[in-house]
Amino acid sequence: MLTAIEYLELATTQPIEIIDVTALIRERIKPLGIDNGLLTVMSAHTTACVNINECEPHLQRDMLTFLKRFVPRDGDYAHNVVATDGRDNAHSHLMALLMTASVSIPIVNGELLIGGWQSVFFIELDGPRPQRRLTLHLMGAA
Incomplete structure (x- = not known):
């Protein structure tokens, strides 16, 4: 079994932004040579x-x-009163409750096993941010 970890660094420009990272993920995992396995894509935020x-x-x-x-954004949120980083971003944390920090995608014959209409998105909820990171953890066989 082979394993590999790669990172995608992103910058965001909007308060809430949906970024299609499918092509970036494909480019990053292709050279790793894993034909069949499992890819986990995780946001560290x-x-x-x-x-x-x-x-x-x-x-x-x-x-x-x-x-x-x-x-x-303008809800009456206690977190905004005591925000440790000075950002009144309680709404961003609450939106994140509706989503996931990671997804797992099978790799078959070296390709992401996703549907024809499906894409993988990084969703910024508290932007703009100059640096965000996705972790790509790939396990499988060559």
């Missing part, structure tokens, strides 16, 4: 998540609208 969904601009706009309506 409490206010940024990983999700698999459809990459369609209208749907992405709907996702942003949904998140903003469901967890408004």
